[in-house]
Amino acid sequence: xxxxxxKKVLEGGRVDRAEALELYRHAPTHxxxxxxxxxxxxxxxxxxxxxxxxxxxxxxxVCVARCNFCAFxxxxxxxxxxxxxxxxxxKKIDETIAVGGNQLLLQGGHNPDLPIAWYEDLFRGVKxxxxxxxxxxxxxxxxxxxSRLHQIPVPAVIERLVAAGLDSIPGGGAEILxxxxxxxxxCYGKATxxxxxxxxxxxxxxxxxxxxxxxxxxxxxxxERIEHMMRLRELQDESGGFTAxxxxxxxxxxxxxxxxxxxGVDYLRTLALARIVLDNFDNLQASWVTQGGKVGQLSLAFGxxxxxxxxxxxxxVRAAGASYCMDELEIVVNIEDAGFIPKRRNMHxxxxxxxxxxxxxxxxxxxxATARAGGDSSVPEELRNYPxxxxxxxRIRLSQ
Amino acid sequence: xxxxxxxxxxxxxxxxxxRLGADDLAQLAATPDILQLGMLADTVRRRLHDSQVxxxxxxxxxxxKPFTDAVPLAARExxxxxxxxxxxxxxxxxxxxxxxxxxxxxxxxxxxxxERLAAAESSRPAKVLEQLRGAGLDALAEVPLDRVADAxxxxxxxxxxxxxxxxxxxxxAPAAARTSLFVAAAALQERFPVIQSISALPTLLDALRxxxxxxxxxxVAMARLAAPNIPTMQVDWLRYGPKLAQVALTFGADDIDNxxxxxxxxxxxxxxxxxxxxxxxxxxxxxxxxxDGRFQLIS
Ligand code: SF4
Numbered sequence: 001x002x003x004x005x006x007k008k009v010l011e012g013g014r015v016d017r018a019e020a021l022e023l024y025r026h027a028p029t030h031x032x033x034x035x036x037x038x039x040x041x042x043x044x045x046x047x048x049x050x051x052x053x054x055x056x057x058x059x060x061x062v063c064v065a066r067c068n069f070c071a072f073x074x075x076x077x078x079x080x081x082x083x084x085x086x087x088x089x090x091k092k093i094d095e096t097i098a099v100g101g102n103q104l105l106l107q108g109g110h111n112p113d114l115p116i117a118w119y120e121d122l123f124r125g126v127k128x129x130x131x132x133x134x135x136x137x138x139x140x141x142x143x144x145x146x147s148r149l150h151q152i153p154v155p156a157v158i159e160r161l162v163a164a165g166l167d168s169i170p171g172g173g174a175e176i177l178x179x180x181x182x183x184x185x186x187c188y189g190k191a192t193x194x195x196x197x198x199x200x201x202x203x204x205x206x207x208x209x210x211x212x213x214x215x216x217x218x219x220x221x222x223x224e225r226i227e228h229m230m231r232l233r234e235l236q237d238e239s240g241g242f243t244a245x246x247x248x249x250x251x252x253x254x255x256x257x258x259x260x261x262x263x264g265v266d267y268l269r270t271l272a273l274a275r276i277v278l279d280n281f282d283n284l285q286a287s288w289v290t291q292g293g294k295v296g297q298l299s300l301a302f303g304x305x306x307x308x309x310x311x312x313x314x315x316x317v318r319a320a321g322a323s324y325c326m327d328e329l330e331i332v333v334n335i336e337d338a339g340f341i342p343k344r345r346n347m348h349x350x351x352x353x354x355x356x357x358x359x360x361x362x363x364x365x366x367x368x369a370t371a372r373a374g375g376d377s378s379v380p381e382e383l384r385n386y387p388x389x390x391x392x393x394x395r396i397r398l399s400q
Numbered sequence: 401x402x403x404x405x406x407x408x409x410x411x412x413x414x415x416x417x418x419r420l421g422a423d424d425l426a427q428l429a430a431t432p433d434i435l436q437l438g439m440l441a442d443t444v445r446r447r448l449h450d451s452q453v454x455x456x457x458x459x460x461x462x463x464x465k466p467f468t469d470a471v472p473l474a475a476r477e478x479x480x481x482x483x484x485x486x487x488x489x490x491x492x493x494x495x496x497x498x499x500x501x502x503x504x505x506x507x508x509x510x511x512x513x514x515e516r517l518a519a520a521e522s523s524r525p526a527k528v529l530e531q532l533r534g535a536g537l538d539a540l541a542e543v544p545l546d547r548v549a550d551a552x553x554x555x556x557x558x559x560x561x562x563x564x565x566x567x568x569x570x571x572x573a574p575a576a577a578r579t580s581l582f583v584a585a586a587a588l589q590e591r592f593p594v595i596q597s598i599s600a601l602p603t604l605l606d607a608l609r610x611x612x613x614x615x616x617x618x619x620v621a622m623a624r625l626a627a628p629n630i631p632t633m634q635v636d637w638l639r640y641g642p643k644l645a646q647v648a649l650t651f652g653a654d655d656i657d658n659x660x661x662x663x664x665x666x667x668x669x670x671x672x673x674x675x676x677x678x679x680x681x682x683x684x685x686x687x688x689x690x691x692d693g694r695f696q697l698i699s
Contacts, residue, residue: 028439028442028685029650029684029685030435030436030438030439030442030650033435033438034435034436037435260676260679262683263642263643263646263679263680263683263684264642264643264644264646264647264680265646265647265649265650265680265683265684265685266683267643268647291643292641292643292644293610293612293613294611294612294613294616294643294644294647295613295643295644295647296613297612297613297614298434298613298614298617298647301434301435301614333612334612334613337612337614337615338432338612338614339432
C-alpha cells in the first residue's frame, strides 16, 4: 500500500485517513521526506524559503484555563502574574521595528480582568502610533474567552477587534482538535474542537487570514493526529483562509502534565505527513524554536518552506524548557546552507525582500527577550480604567 | 546523467555491497539532496548492522578532579578528559581511572596530547603510548584525522604500542574538507583493521559558528558511504544532543557514543539517560543494544 500511496501523492492525489496512517506508521523516514519535498517543490518551485521578523509578545500570563500542558500561565492572584502596560508594548514595537520587524504576534492568557475595551484601546493605540505595523493577535480560545466574558457572539467580537486594528489571527490553542484529547489536556473548556474551528471559520468569513497549528506528543493516538489534520483540511477546503500550518512537539518541562518530549525523527515524520495530508495549505513552518536550529533546518527537506519568525521574544515554550534562539543572520545562513533562497515576508506570506541585515546594520540578537525582566511586578497605570471581574483583580484596582 | 538516475545507479551498487569510487563520492558531496544521500547511507548501514544501534555509557573524568564519585556503576567506559601538562600527571590520571574502572575500558586523551607529552619529555610517541598502556589505558579517546600529518604512521604507532582499537575523529575540519578525510580513513582501515570506528562530526564545537543540521547529516552519510569497511559509525550524544544524534541514525550512524552514565533521574525515570537513548533509537525504527568500551555487546 505504501508504494501505491506514494505514487498517488507524487501524482498530486489526495490521501485519505487510512493512507495517511499507513504512511505515518510504516513509510521509511526518507520516503516520507521525499513525498513532502516533492509537494513543497510543486508549490514553491522557485526554491524560496521565507521568514518573518516579528515579536511574540505575551501580554498577560494570568489565565483561568489551566491547561495541564502549559508551563506559562499563572492563576489569578499569583504574585508572578503580570499584564503588560501599553507603553511596555509600544517599546517592544519600537525595538521590533529597529531590527526590521513589521508585526507583533500578540497572545496571552485568559485573564478575566481584561475586558474587550482593553484590547480595543491597545489595538487603536498601536495603529495610531504605527499605522503600517501589523497585529497578528488573539488565538481562537482568547477570542472565545472575550466572547464569553461579555456574552458577545464571536463574529461580533471579531468585528470589533478588526475595527480596532486586528489584522490576522494566529492558530494557537488548537493542540489536537479531538475532544477526547482536549478533555485529557484540560483544554476542552477553553475551546472544544468545533469551537476552535468555528472561530477560524468566522474569522475567514470576516475576511481575515489565519494560521493553523498542532501541538502533538501528549496523549493523542496516531489516528487522532491525523484526524486533526483532516479537520483542518476540511475547513481549508471550505474557506481557504489558512495561510500556513505550524506543528510542534509538546514541551513538558515545568508543566503539570510532565512526561517526555517526542523525538526529532517523530517531528520530521509528523511535519512531512502534514505536508502530504494538508495538500490545500500553501505554507508549512519549521518549528526551530522547539526543535533547535539543526532539526529546524532539516525541516526544509521534510516539507517546510518557511522558517517562521526571527523571534525577538518568546515566553511560552521557554517556560517549558525550550530556549533555542536564532537571529536573522542565523536563519538566513541556515536557509542558504540548505540550498534555498531566503526572503522576508509578511503574515500574508507576501515577499517583502531580501534579508534586512544585508540592506542595513541591525544589531545581532544572541538571546531571546522575555515579556518582562525577572522581579518586575509593576501594575500598568491604565489598568485602573478597565473594570476587573475577579476578586483579586478588584483588589489590585483599588490599591492602584 | 540526471540526479535521480545517478542515485538509482548508486543505490543498485551500494545495495550490492559495492564500494563507491572517488568520483561518485565527489558528486554526492556536492548534492543538496540530503534525502537521497540519507537513503544510500541507510542502505549501507542496514547491510552492515541491520536494525541494530549500539550505545555506550561513558563516565567523563577530568584528569585533575577526583574520579571515585565520577564513575557510576552503569558506566561501560571511563574516559579521562583534559590535557595534562606532563606525562607523569597523565600516567597518574590513567592509573586512577584504571583503579576505579576495574574490568571496564579506560580511554583518554588525543593523539595530539601524546605528541605534546612526548615532545615535553624528549621522548617518542610510541614510548609515551607504551607507558600509558602500562598504566592501564585501553584506547586513545581521539585520533583526529584532520590534525595528523601522516595518519598511516600514527595508526601504525598506536597499533605497535599494543592498542586494540583506534577511534578516528574529526577535530574541526569544515564540512567541505571532510569527504577526502573519510576516503583516506577507509584506505587506512584496509591496512590497519585495528581502526574500529569513526566519528564524522567535529569534536571541537564553535559556539559562534555552529555546524548546521544539513552539514551534520551529510557528513555522517558521506562517512558511511566512503568508509563502509569501518565497522562503527559514531555520533556523540552529549555533544550533538538527542535530536541530531537520533536523526543521524537515519543517515548512516550505527553507534551512539558518550551517553551519560549517571543513573540520576531528577526528572523521572523516563527522562534518565538510559531510557532517553533507548527511546530515541526505538523511535527511529531501530533496535538499541548496549556495548562496552571494547565494542563488545552487553547481553
Ligand atoms: S495554554 Fe494558554 S489557555 Fe492554556 S493555560 Fe496556558 S495560557 Fe492559558
